[in-house]
Amino acid sequence: MSTDTTPEPAEQPHDAPPARELPAAVQRLWGAAAPRRRGPKPALSAAQIVGAAIDLADAEGLAAVSMARIAEAVGYTPMALYRHVSGKEELLVMMSDAVAADxxxxxxxxxxxxxxxxxxxxxxxxxxxxxxxxELPLSAxxxxxxxxxxxxxxxxxxxxxxxxxxxxxxxxxxxxxxxxxxxxxxxxxxxxxxxxxxxxxxxxxxxxxxxxxxxxxxxxNPYADFETVLSRYADATTYPNLFEAFATWPETAPxxxxxxxxxxxxxxxxxxxxxxxxxxxxxxxxxx
Amino acid sequence: MSTDTTPEPAEQPHDAPPARELPAAVQRLWGAAAPRRRGPKPALSAAQIVGAAIDLADAEGLAAVSMARIAEAVGYTPMALYRHVSGKEELLVMMSDAVAADxxxxxxxxxxxxxxxxxxxxxxxxxxxxxxxxELPLSAxxxxxxxxxxxxxxxxxxxxxxxxxxxxxxxxxxxxxxxxxxxxxxxxxxxxxxxxxxxxxxxxxxxxxxxxxxxxxxxxNPYADFETVLSRYADATTYPNLFEAFATWPETAPxxxxxxxxxxxxxxxxxxxxxxxxxxxxxxxxxx
DNA sequence: ACTAAAACGCGTAGGCCATAAACAGTAACC
DNA sequence: GGTTACTGTTTATGGCCTACGCGTTTTAGT
Structure with missing residues (x-):
């Protein structure tokens, strides 16, 4: 009714074609959230979380990236992360895109x-x-x-x-x-x-x-194991072509x-x- | 000191060239184990385990492949698997090779x-x-x-x-x-x-x-989300080349x-x- | 100014997971 | 027969993700 500052539910800058409903994860990815805010201003941010996660992955690999470790890195408890990120999957997607900025x-x-x-x-x-x-999981x-x-x-x-x-x-x-x-x-x-x-x-x-x-x-030599395995277990009858090809290749290939x-x-x-x-x-x- | 039953470390069937020590996982992969046996004959086998793991992965994806689920599938307790496979990593390697037989x-x-x-x-x-x-982890x-x-x-x-x-x-x-x-x-x-x-x-x-x-x-259309995202959030100033390229491409491309x-x-x-x-x-x- | 709603960060707890360690039974060798 | 190696099992540990509910803080609306 009021003509000023009507809180219209739809907030579409351009009139998007079929108004398909996008997963919340995608909306957050494109920074399209934050329509209105009432509570305390967040001390933590998704960017901080993603940054800490990337640092962790750089330093210790993807396996070290757990919600607990990330929380520790940013100085909060694990559950605090879930206010800014829907779950680990979304976090990984955000990491992947953040890295592409470089x-x-x-x-x-x-x-x-x-x-x-x-x-x-x-x-x-x-x-x-x-x-x-x-190593990021295949994602659609x-x-x-x-x-x-x-x-x-x-x-x-x-x-x-x-x-x-x-x-x-x-x-x-x-x-x-x-x-x-x-x-x-x-x-x-x-x-x-x-x-x-x-x-x-x-x-x-x-x-x-x-x-x-x-x-x-x-x-x-990254093929060292491979060569050892071949010379020990493999014989020329099961792998004839391989043996023929490498017969003339004893100590080559630095x-x-x-x-x-x-x-x-x-x-x-x-x-x-x-x-x-x-x-x-x-x-x-x-x-x- | 003792002269009897010296625990000779080396056990090489053929005289392999530099006698490189291969990881046990590799030896098992190539079926080169089983030098002697004394205990009860195993009711379970690595092949059975790998087969069950593959069936599980085919049916429910790699995430469903846990030691517990595999054990359940073959009718044993989870720890029984470790008598035939050194750990999950080795199991995944064996799955990968087994599939290549097809x-x-x-x-x-x-x-x-x-x-x-x-x-x-x-x-x-x-x-x-x-x-x-x-989805198999990168492995060396x-x-x-x-x-x-x-x-x-x-x-x-x-x-x-x-x-x-x-x-x-x-x-x-x-x-x-x-x-x-x-x-x-x-x-x-x-x-x-x-x-x-x-x-x-x-x-x-x-x-x-x-x-x-x-x-x-x-x-x-697998690009549906992509298109929606573009039409809703992206503008021609940040992605000029993309917009120009697709300007003439409204409803094409089945x-x-x-x-x-x-x-x-x-x-x-x-x-x-x-x-x-x-x-x-x-x-x-x-x-x- | 007061109230009510909304958003924040946190604690607890449950259900997975892989696997280390100690145990009891079995079959071959000496 | 005793030894020894091998089997599958039991029990237990420490990690993981996250559903749920709690107090607290800030702002919007009256």
Whole structure:
């Protein structure tokens, strides 16, 4: 009735199409909550919680991220967190998006190929810097603002190309997939190398990497276990092709620096994208 | 001091090269245990345990795989499992390898490209059939017999190519990475579609997919949430490229059947591999 | 100014989970 | 027959997430 400050229930800045009901988690992700407040101003905030959780994950891995540990880190009791975060699942989603804020800006004027390579490399670097990101449970949650911003940058790189947007999205998706796989493999081989160094030094499995000799880790052969297993248990009749291929490969292969591995994958995938673009006529044919 | 029954530490059946000490988990994986036995013959076996665990994961997801549930399934107490498996981590590794036994045989006479495509597709299909495989924690564990067999098949496909084995391994690794990413993306969008159908039908989040209409899931748009979020919260100033790209894309894009998505990625990656092989001179140049 | 509602942070408690340690029974070896 | 190794079990510990209900604090509305 009152004409001033009517507390209309619907609060839609733009008239959203079908007014689909979004999960509360998504609304919080996009900072769309806080319509009105009456109680005491919160001493704790979701950002603080997420920040503490990220610090914890950086320092001790995702397994160390428990509500109790986070609460301890921010100086509250575990249950206090639930006023700002609906549960652990939502917290993990928020962590994932918060980390994406660290991604750099990609220059859009260097051509599509250089741009996509930079975009991909930045994401791989992020995954290597925070290995716990790849351990996050698969979730059907829609991306948050930072991640969307990152997708937007990819569209900026692809902007000069004459290609329908869904095909651009497919290309971006392909690169994103490659990122996931590449980072995972890199991390796994690093972990294997660390583990090998630990065993050789006779240290317990839980020894933090910081106490290990970085040079030894660098020099460790991540395939050591694999080779030992093969030479001990496997025979040429069950794995004929493998044995034939490696018969002429006794002491070769000093482990190539990891940068080369990354370049190999990126080059191959981008070559594939280039072939696709040529086929679609989105780039000139460059025939010699 | 004592000369009798010296507890010799070394017990090596064959004289293995550097006598590296492998983790017990690996030895069990390769079935190299059981040197002597004196007690009662075991009623339970590791294979039984792994089988029950896989059944459980297939039916209710990896989260349902707890030692207690497995024990219940095989009819023993939880602690009985520890006589056959060192812990849950080892169990997961064994599950991962056991599943790889279901992979088909790849015909090696259809050319490298067709062979690699079949190899990749089979692995993606496996991941889609058992989504929990992708939730397995990253592990530095060396592969088991079945997985090595699978790698051997890839080497069989690549056998005619004149390429050093480490480069072949890099190619295989690239495809394996792609598999991981592709399966993960497919599963995520499927999960999003399921979740959307659940919400539209007003069912609780935990409703099993079996109670949902498969046609509705098939028809659901996995980007629905994404689009709603964008249209409601995002504006053209923060995401300029995204908005420009999709400005001309109002109601297009009936979700393409998932097979096409898979084909897009595989084609691109194999095109990249082909470009690499050509560059290396491993296949004829085929220039028109 | 007074009241009532709303939001805050906290304590308790319950139900999971993995697994360490000590125990009793069994079958092969010497 | 005694020893010994191996089996499955019982009991117990410490961790985890979170449902529920409590006092307290602040603001909106009268």
């Amino acid at each position: 991604l750099p800006d990609i220059p859009a004027d260097g051509g599509w190929r250089a741009g996509l390579e930079a975009w991909t490399r930045a994401q791989i670097a992020l995954g290597l810097a925070r290995p716990w990101m790849l 949650a829609p991306p948050g603002p930072n991640r969307v911003r990152w997708i937007d940058q990819a569209f900026g790189v692809l902007r000069p190309l004459d290609l329908p947007p869904d095909e651009k999205l497919a290309i971006i998706g392909l690169l994103a997939q490659h990122v996931l796989g590449e980072a995972r493999v890199q991390i796994e081989s690093h972990r294997a190398a660390v583990q090998q160094v630990r065993r050789e030094a006779g240290l317990p499995d839980g020894t933090p990497e910081s106490e290990l000799d970085p040079a030894a880790v660098e020099a460790a 482990p190539t620096p990891p940068d080369d591995d990354i370049a190999f994958g990126i080059t191959a995938v981008l070559d594939g994208v280039e072939a696709y673009l040529r086929r679609r006529g989105a780039i000139p044919d460059e025939g010699s | 992979l088909p045989d790849i015909p090696a006479d259809g050319g490298w490209r067709a062979g690699l495509e079949a190899w990749t597709r089979a692995q993606i299909a496996l991941g889609l059939a058992r989504p929990w495989m992708l 564990a060396p592969p088991g017999p079945n997985r090595v067999r699978w790698i051997d098949q890839a080497f069989g496909v690549l056998r005619p190519l004149d390429l050093p084995p480490d480069e072949k391994l890099a190619i295989i690794g690239l495809l394996a990475q792609h598999v991981l990413g592709e399966a993960r993306v497919q599963i995520e969008s499927h999960r999003a579609a399921v979740q959307q159908v659940r919400r539209e039908a007003g069912l609780p989040d935990g409703t099993p997919e079996s109670e949902l209409d498969p046609a509705a899931v098939e028809a659901a 979700p393409t059947p998932p097979d096409d998505d898979i084909a897009f990625g595989i084609t691109a990656v194999l095109d990249g591999v082909e470009a690499y092989l050509r560059r290396r001179g491993a296949i004829p140049d085929e220039g028109s």
